[in-house]
Amino acid sequence: xxxxxxxSNAKLNAEVARARARGEKxxxxxxxxxxxxxxxxxxxxxxxxxxxxxxxxxxxxxxECLTIAELRKxxxxxxxxxxxxxxxxxxxxxxxxxxxxxxxxxxRAAGSVTSAKKxxxxxxxxxxGGRPPKRRQVA
Numbered sequence: 001x002x003x004x005x006x007x008s009n010a011k012l013n014a015e016v017a018r019a020r021a022r023g024e025k026x027x028x029x030x031x032x033x034x035x036x037x038x039x040x041x042x043x044x045x046x047x048x049x050x051x052x053x054x055x056x057x058x059x060x061x062x063x064e065c066l067t068i069a070e071l072r073k074x075x076x077x078x079x080x081x082x083x084x085x086x087x088x089x090x091x092x093x094x095x096x097x098x099x100x101x102x103x104x105x106x107x108r109a110a111g112s113v114t115s116a117k118k119x120x121x122x123x124x125x126x127x128x129g130g131r132p133p134k135r136r137q138v139a
Contacts, residue, residue, distance in 0.1 A: 029094045030080035036071045062089050
């Protein structure tokens with residue numbers, strides 16, 4: 001059994017600095033302001049990067065069945081990482097960006113590209129018996 005040792009202040013400070021640096025890289029994709037516009041039936045988001053966008057409610061999965069009262073009570077999670085409507089429904093702001101930009105679909109489609117080279121490699125591996133079984137490691 002490993003004995004826990006309290007990390008030094010220097011190690012903690014270094015870890016905090018690395019975490020802050022990671023946060024600064026992703027901050028432009030989080031929202032600093034959000035409101036629901038009943039007339040447009042859409043969310044207006046202002047990102048930390050300065051970009052603003054309007055996202056129709058129907059484009060966000062799970063939001064189509066929410067009432068206007070629930071949508072008006074929606075708020076941003078701390079740090080602007082997600083739109084929170086209630087205890088059961090929320091959606092990440094970067095997820096909304098990927099959804100409306102089509103990036104997720106593009107990545108999915110790119111991963112399913114087939115070519116003559118891929119087909120030949122699959123056939124060659126199949127002749128060798130296919131993928132080897134996973135081995136259990138004994139600890």
